[in-house]
Amino acid sequence: MRHVTGRARRAGVALAAVLTWAGLLAGAAGCSGDGRSGLDRVLGKPPAPEDAIRVTPRDGAREVRPGQALRVRVPDGRLESVKVVRSQDAQEAEVPGRISADGRSWSPRDGRLALAARYEVDAVAVDGDGHRSARHTTFTTHVPEERFIGYVTPENRATVGTGMIVSLEFNREIENRAAVERAVRVTADPAVEVRPHWFGTSRLDFRPEHYWKPGTRVTVSLRFRDVEGAPGVYGLQYRTFSFDVGRHQVSVVDAAEHTMRVRREGELLATVPITAGAPKTTTYNGKMVVTEMLDVTRMNGATVGFKKKNGKGEYDIPDVPHAMRLTESGTFLHGNYWASPEAFGRVNLSHGCVGLRDVKGGGADTPAGWFFDRSLIGDVVEVVHSKDKTVAPDNGLGGWNMNWREWTAGSAVN
Secondary structure (H helix, E strand, O other), X not given: OHHHHHHHHHHHHHHHHHHHHHHHHHHHHOEOOOOOEHHHXXXXXXXXXXXXXXXXXXXXXXXXXXXXXXXXXXXXXXXXXXXXXEEXXXXXXXXXXXXXXXOOEEEEOOOOOOOOOEEEEEEXXXXXXXXXXXXXXXXXXXXXXXXXXXXXXXXXOOEEOOOOOEEEEEOOOXXXXXXXXXXXXXXXXXXXXXXXXXXXXXXXXXXXXOXXXXXXXXXXXXXXXXXXXXXXXXEXXXXXXXXXXXXXXXXXXXXXXXXXXXXXOOEEEEEEEOEOEOXXXXXXXXXXXXXXXXXXXXXXXHHHOOEOOOOOEOOEEEXXXXXXXXXXXXXXXXXXXXXXXXXXXXXXXXXXXXXXXOOOOOOOOOHHHHHHHOOOXXXXXXXXXXXXXXXOOOOOOOHHHOOHHHHHOOOOOO
8 A cells, every 4th residue: 555655646746747847838838928839938038029019010011101100119118219210312310309308209309201202210129028139121102103392482592672572482382282382481581471372273472561661681491391282192302592681762653754762771863764665555453573684584465465467566665674574464564775765755756665765785874774773583663553453462462452351361270
């Protein structure tokens, strides 16, 4: 009986050992909350990097849309560090972001991904067992087939007259006008309220209520990059530029009196004899802004609708001197050497332009040369007493012909 009892006792000890290991193995068959098996925990095996640190978008993803969230998180433990680098247009920039208070996640400060960019994510984390893991992932974002840009007036670092209006002409129709408008900021020093106005879906202008104060520095910031202007059409520009406002000069053309009174800072500089539009081709009334200054240019009537029966222009002058553009439709204030000198100050005979006496090739001591040398892009020329309508506010920079209420009603952001 002792012999039998001893063998039974040894068998019981063995059976207990088997049951103990079976229990451990049974526990190892299931997974823990961090993706590791229980056996891995028992054996002290660290988790795989992809289990310890979860990154979205996934590693190697392509054509990621800008609305998808970039996030780094850990199911167990805490993040020690996260560095995200964006490569775009052959330039690298670190993406700012923050780790949450509990250390379990990281998110970027700007939640929207950039387009046509490559992202690299490097993260280090420590799990609940003290194991440190590191992970490196990459992904690329969607490259849009269509882009929009805005062509801006005036130019960077220009010095302009007090009537200058900031104007953006877009190369695509803008459907999401509010989003695009929010991506533009126009500020002035000294400060003044500057408001936007849309003309259709491809032009956005900015101006203050009254003419700029001389000496003002105006700064324009365009943040169009990755803004969706229309379905599938994204902005490309991300730039800031400035221009300076010079002295205040406004010239009033009286089409009935055939004169132009030039005032600077409110003081009368000169009264210049002019010739305006003939009775059948009158000059627009209203405030117009000088947008272009040319020492000499060619003017052909066919380009602005003045054609003969044979299709040729009613006029074709290859060397018009001292030409200053006032409207997009073709109104200029320019030197005139082909009309009789007696016409200036007495009769209107142009096709809608305002003419000042000049000589062939342009003379510095003629009325046209004198005025050209004292003018800036951005100066205002106002025509009164013409038997024509007021120039349209989108014909050139004619926005000063709108009152402030009309102007501010043209914003897409309410």
